[in-house]
Amino acid sequence: MNIGEASCRSGLPAKTIRYYEDIGLIQPDRGGNGYRDYGSDDVHKLRFLHRSRSLGFSVDECRQLLALYEDKSRASADVKEIATSKLGEIDRKIRELSELRLTLEHLVHACHGNERPDCPILEELSEG
Amino acid sequence: MNIGEASCRSGLPAKTIRYYEDIGLIQPDRGGNGYRDYGSDDVHKLRFLHRSRSLGFSVDECRQLLALYEDKSRASADVKEIATSKLGEIDRKIRELSELRLTLEHLVHACHGNERPDCPILEELSEG
DNA sequence: TCTTGACCTTCCAGTTACAGGAAGGTTCAT
DNA sequence: ATGAACCTTCCTGTAACTGGAAGGTCAAGA
Numbered sequence: 001m002n003i004g005e006a007s008c009r010s011g012l013p014a015k016t017i018r019y020y021e022d023i024g025l026i027q028p029d030r031g032g033n034g035y036r037d038y039g040s041d042d043v044h045k046l047r048f049l050h051r052s053r054s055l056g057f058s059v060d061e062c063r064q065l066l067a068l069y070e071d072k073s074r075a076s077a078d079v080k081e082i083a084t085s086k087l088g089e090i091d092r093k094i095r096e097l098s099e100l101r102l103t104l105e106h107l108v109h110a111c112h113g114n115e116r117p118d119c120p121i122l123e124e125l126s127e128g
Numbered sequence: 129m130n131i132g133e134a135s136c137r138s139g140l141p142a143k144t145i146r147y148y149e150d151i152g153l154i155q156p157d158r159g160g161n162g163y164r165d166y167g168s169d170d171v172h173k174l175r176f177l178h179r180s181r182s183l184g185f186s187v188d189e190c191r192q193l194l195a196l197y198e199d200k201s202r203a204s205a206d207v208k209e210i211a212t213s214k215l216g217e218i219d220r221k222i223r224e225l226s227e228l229r230l231t232l233e234h235l236v237h238a239c240h241g242n243e244r245p246d247c248p249i250l251e252e253l254s255e256g
Numbered sequence: 257t258c259t260t261g262a263c264c265t266t267c268c269a270g271t272t273a274c275a276g277g278a279a280g281g282t283t284c285a286t
Numbered sequence: 287a288t289g290a291a292c293c294t295t296c297c298t299g300t301a302a303c304t305g306g307a308a309g310g311t312c313a314a315g316a
Contacts, residue, residue, distance in 0.1 A: 076247035080239045111208045119204035
């Protein structure tokens with residue numbers, strides 16, 4: 001199938017699929033007209049990539065996961081390690097964002113938000 | 129003062145300070161030797177930028193905040209609006225990350241993480 | 257047969273917010 | 287005088303794409 005249909009079936013934009021080819025994540029066949037030709041296994045990989053990316057794995061981590069996925073002799077522990085470390089990262093991000101949220105909420109509540117120029121938000125930003 | 133001291137006092141790397149000048153956020157004087165020369169008001173701005181950035185505002189939002197900060201006739205409502213919309217963004221991000229966390233945690237717990245090749249994480253990634 | 261529109265191709269530039277490094281000038285202390 | 291510690295500009299690279307230009311291909315309709 002052409003890239004358009006592969007895009008439909010995988011949920012990834014055609015641009016992204018070409019990019020993934022550029023960086024060596026997939027290697028579709030080419031037809032006589034130069035068009036890329038995707039098989040159902042390619043679409044499978046693309047969906048795998050789509051899902052992994054949306055779960056917060058970096059492209060490089062996706063590359064590792066894909067390699068493990070294709071390695072029939074892999075140990076599940078290898079996969080679990082990647083996923084666990086990603087989980088830690090996500091926890092860290094959530095914690096940071098929550099702190100940031102608190103500070104910002106405090107500022108927003110302190111600001112009366114009217115036509116007058118005095119603003120606690122700017123005051124705190126300039127002192128902090 | 130030179131950029132090194134401005135860096136110390138503001139907490140921003142010299143590289144970043146030069147970058148902020150490139151994109152028009154600050155305009156320090158220049159000494160006869162070509163060195164940048166920062167005053168205490170510049171350092172003040174730099175600290176403002178540092179703090180705003182670390183609160184999750186984009187450089188462009190910082191530009192707006194800085195303009196408001198320097199506009200003595202601003203309405204605090206303008207500032208509050210920016211901060212409030214940023215708060216909404218942060219909430220969205222936290223929600224997304226939390227969902228992602230749940231999914232990933234589910235996967236990690238389902239995986240026994242041993243030497244055998246069968247791995248629920250990869251299975252779900254390839255189906256999802 | 258011609259044409260029109262929807263595909264597809266490659267390549268180049270832009271995005272965000274800097275960081276790293278090269279090549280070279282300045283200042284200061286010894 | 288010389289060496290370290292500054293400073294300068296300029297170029298490149300990062301992550302993960304997205305947008306657009308210029309042009310080739312294909313299928314359907316007039």
